[in-house]
Amino acid sequence: MGLLGDRCKTLHVGRHQKHQKWSRHVSPAVTVSSGDVVTFDAIDGSNGQIDKQSDKSVFNSFDFELADPVFGPVFIRDAEPGDVLRIDVLSLEMTDWGWSAIMPGFGLLADEFPDPDLKIWNLRPETGYAVFKDGVHIPLRPFLGIMGVAPAMDGEFSTIPPTDAGGNVDCRDLTVGTSVYLPVFVPGALFSCGDGHAAQGHGEVCGTAIETPLKATLRFNVCKNQPWVTAPHYQTAPETTQIYQIADRGRYTTMGIDSDLLEAAKKAVRYMIQWLVATKGLGRNDAYMLASVAADLQIAELVDVPNFAVTMSLPLNVFV
Template sequence: MGSHSLHINRRQSHLKWSNAITPVLKVDSGAVVTFDALDASNGQVSTSTSAEDVSNFDINLADPVYGPVYVNGAEPGDALEVEILDLKTADWGWTAVMPGFGLLADEFREPQIKIWDLPADKPYAVFKEGIRIPLRPFLGEMGVAPEADGEFSTIPPLITGGNIDCRHLTVGSKLFLPVKTPGALFSCGDGHAAQGDGEVCGTAIETSMHATLRLTVRKNHDWVASPHYFAAPLAPIAGFEDRGSYAALGINSDLLEATRDALRGIINYLTATRGLTRTEAYMLASIAVDLKLAEVVDMPNFGVAATLPLNIFQGE
């Protein structure tokens, strides 16, 4: 089978995980496969989309994945290694606040959208004057078919992968997925140009993606019972030298509420010191803020840090 034929196009998509979906491609272990994936809106968002249009967004069409690919020799008890060889974004992307979606959905009820320029000759995108976001593309969705029969939404993550939104799976990284059905039935999608750990407003810089992946069967890896990954060292981006970070701690006996409190704290910082509206701060947090477990053993309270790298602010 020639390498030119190992390609999944934008028409070869599905909106549910299922072990009953007929594979669109069969490959040997170690094959390199390219994928052309629409963004998470499934084409509903364009460069002219307005906040009013966001109100009409059909969530049932969101988060398509492309495939599935049957990998010869993959059996339950194995792991599928997915090596990320290359990722190319479109020249634009979007971030939105969608009613009813996101970590603070009860506080941000009005739809909003930002359309980003993603020029190929720059390693960053401009949020607004004085704020630049380094671009580190990754696929939000990579997964294999579940063991259980039936259909499962592509929106929540599963132990077989899917919408894990792990920003560390950049070029050079490897994802290991537990095989639950013969051939693994791998699919991927949901391209992101940048995101903070947590994706707090529910969207990153969403973009279409051309992905090049190597799929390799790792035999007798039943100890991989959920997604594992190797994160490649990040190459430095000029203009984004480490200048430290600012963090807000959320303290609460409920881990979710501690996380929400930390996010509120960083939003307060951004509005008080950086001249952003609350909605702008919420969106920026989804792109640039990392959520970290700072303390989990001093019961009854948890400590969660919402951490903002200060190198996104220019001219300081």
């Protein structure tokens, strides 16, 4: 392993070492050196308000102020403002359950889905997929929805919206094998993470993925002289063979066109829901949640003003 590997060590951040706001004044949970590895035991994004026995009545008393806790922070020696923190995602261990929900007032089509709904998933990580319902399998692709560092500004900031410091980016590409690069704004960087997901489509359109507790193993390295990193960057590893293998059957894609980019995205999702209801026998709530955990939003065209085109595509091999 060599001298550097021999010096590196592994530390642990437990579920009790969490905070609800980004702040440069949160005391570190652990202190590490560049090259060290940290394991995190992260509860789900509901912060324990939802469990295996929950039903949609949980939203009668759900407290959004408690949602999306982050675990840490980790102080990395020699990380100074202007540096870049590289985070290598080494492993992500799932548990046996998760949840997806439609929450009143939350999600891309919140006005069209005012009533709450909750799906509890039975996860069997050894199979490589989760069963949405008979004949619909969702490949498991765990990742942390939140990875971020403390902001430069004084004050306390919500963990829900992302910023240039990272945070709740909800990007499904930040999975095992990916290296994430975050600009450092405060001494020690003060990195925290959380919001485990078992699977998600790009866009997370109903507001939730398959939310689940995760045990994450991350390695930290301080990078000097990388001034081009002023917001989150990442590099993915080559695709490897998944546990759950099924032939590619192409994708069904809907397109939203509008002079407002957000409205174009809403149209693409709306059309996907209509297609799923009409051709796959799903109810509207199920179609909305399926789009959130398995379908991908993408900007197809931005230059032919005044209208923009956004697509939503769903891999057809989820229908087994």
